[in-house]
Amino acid sequence: MEDILASIRRIIADDNAPEPEPAPKAAPKPRLDDVLDLSQVAKPVRRPQPVAFDPPDIDFNVDDVDFSMPEPEPVAPAPPPVEPRPVPQSAPERLAAAVEEQVVERLVSKTTDDSVGQHFTMLAHTVLTNNARTLEDLVKDMLRPMLKSWLDDNLPTMVERLVRAEIERVARGR
Numbered sequence: 001m002e003d004i005l006a007s008i009r010r011i012i013a014d015d016n017a018p019e020p021e022p023a024p025k026a027a028p029k030p031r032l033d034d035v036l037d038l039s040q041v042a043k044p045v046r047r048p049q050p051v052a053f054d055p056p057d058i059d060f061n062v063d064d065v066d067f068s069m070p071e072p073e074p075v076a077p078a079p080p081p082v083e084p085r086p087v088p089q090s091a092p093e094r095l096a097a098a099v100e101e102q103v104v105e106r107l108v109s110k111t112t113d114d115s116v117g118q119h120f121t122m123l124a125h126t127v128l129t130n131n132a133r134t135l136e137d138l139v140k141d142m143l144r145p146m147l148k149s150w151l152d153d154n155l156p157t158m159v160e161r162l163v164r165a166e167i168e169r170v171a172r173g174r
Helices: 002-016 091-102 110-130 135-173
Strands: none
Touching: 002 135
């Protein structure tokens, strides 16, 4: 509340301050006789003459083109591949097997991949147990500085406008 009143006092003090001196006048515009007229110096430009163009005669006669295609040779159907019956696995093992089937060439070994995965799992678990911040908390922390900046820029003028309107309303009512 004190901040708002101090802001109103500053605005009122600014209204009572003397007007600043006007800025010095801009440099005068150059006289027209200072402009170089190139029409006196330059040679006139000739317009290009159109060139006659006769399009060549193109024969679109397609009667001598053979559009027939030879019949393809029949291909014997391949026998369906026989897949071995998979051994029942748990969900993580099936997921790991599916990922390994899709990977053609690995950049790191299986032991390195397992070690890195284990460390990331430990990090995620540690972060979640030590710092259980929700998305709402993160959004609040991100919006707080933006809201503060907006209020600093706009609240004094809003309060001044509303206070002046209220003062005028009260003054007219008497």
